[in-house]
Every structure is written in C-alpha cells, then in structure tokens.
Amino acid sequence: MQERPPSTASWAISAYVGRVAAWVLVLALLIAALCAWRWSVTEAWAVLYAALLSVINMLILGSRLLALPVAPAAAGKRLGGAVLQRWVFTIVALLLAVAWLKLPVPGLVIGFLLAHFVYLGFMLRERSRKRR
Template identity: 80%
Template sequence: MASWAFSAYVGRVAAWVLVLALLAAVICGWLWNAREAWAILYAALLSVLNMLILGSRLLALPAAPAAASARLGAAVLQRWVLTILGLLLALAWLHLPIVGLVIGLLLAHFVYLGFMLRERSKKRR
C-alpha cells in the first residue's frame, strides 16, 4: 500500500510539473519566441525523468541498509549524469536558450517543493 501511495505521489508531482510547464511554455512562446517555450518544456521533461528515476529506485529499495544506501547513491549519481548530459545536449546540439532551461528547471523544483511543504503540513496536524 505504501509503494502505491508513493508512486501516486510521484505521478501527481510529475503531472503538475508538466501541466504548469506547458502553461509557462505557451505564455513564454507568446511573449518571446518558440525557442524559449521548447527550452521550458525540455527542462521540465528532464526534471520529470529525474523524479521518475528516483521514484522507481525508492520503490525498489532493498531491506538491508547498506544495499539501500548503495542503490540510493547510484540513483542520485544517475540523476546527476542524466541532468548534466541533458543540459549539455540542450545547449550544444539543440541550441536552446539558457533562460528557458532555467525557467523549466526552477518550475519543476518549485512544484516539488510545494508538494513537500503540503505533505509536511499534513503530517503536523
């Protein structure tokens, strides 16, 4: 039951990130240009992939603390590698603007922070 609740939580966060990124991309595309919009969507999708990687690793953690620690460390390393390679791809090959990438990454992180604060306030009641 706990694993289902956690996967639903990750799904809700990912859905909110994608919906808000789409809204931000439409607004930025209308105000600036389409390249900014694509950069926002790209960065938000990269963040969602990172969340899904970590979420899947947390669901499959072994019971032994040492093995769980090693698996979690590998997941964090995998996320950093994915993020760095994804951003290098966006800048060097796709030539996406930095402002749009930053907006997309910050949007994803603020949505995640909002969900975490909401969960924390629920536990305090």
C-alpha cells in the first residue's frame, strides 16, 4: 500500500488540527480555572480531562488524514479504522473517568462541548473565508 507524499493540503490539515487543538487547550485551561474558582477542583479536572480527550481524538484523525493511501478503497478503510479507534478510545476513557477517577459528568460535558464549539467556530470561519 503506497502512501501519498506530503502535499500542501496535508500540511494545511495538520496546521488546522494543531490550531484547533491549541485553542481548545487554552480555553479549557481558562474554563477549568473558572470552574475551580466557582465550583470545585474536581469539576476543573473533568473539564481538562474531556478537553484533552477531544484533542487526542483530533490528533488521531489528523494523523490518519496525513497518511492516507493513494487507493480510495484503502483510504476508506484507514479512515474507517480511525473513526473506530476514536470511538473505542473515547468510550474507554469516559468509563475510566466516571468509574475509576470519579470525575463529575457536568465537567466532562463542558469539556466536550468546549472542544466541539471551538471546532465548529473554526469550520465556520474557514467556510466564510472560502465564500469570499
């Protein structure tokens, strides 16, 4: 299975994922500080845990996008594997967070929503740039 040579589009995806991940982590630190001040430190840890989990998910998918094979069937299998890997990783990590680490669910939800809203904001910004 041949892999594509690095292209401009691949590096753009990598830079995009990196920018989104950086924004998620910075905002997660700010929101975690706010949660620690307002509620408890365990809420803050839950926000950081969920945000880091989201960033790891983005990095998994970003790394798979950079190494897509040339053949469409193989590329589909690789992306399908990445999605399956992300789901399994997320479910196991959330079970670990709730059952073993005893992190509060509202903090986990806040961390996931933060990551998804940052990603949505980046997508909307890119879409508006392309329309110009």
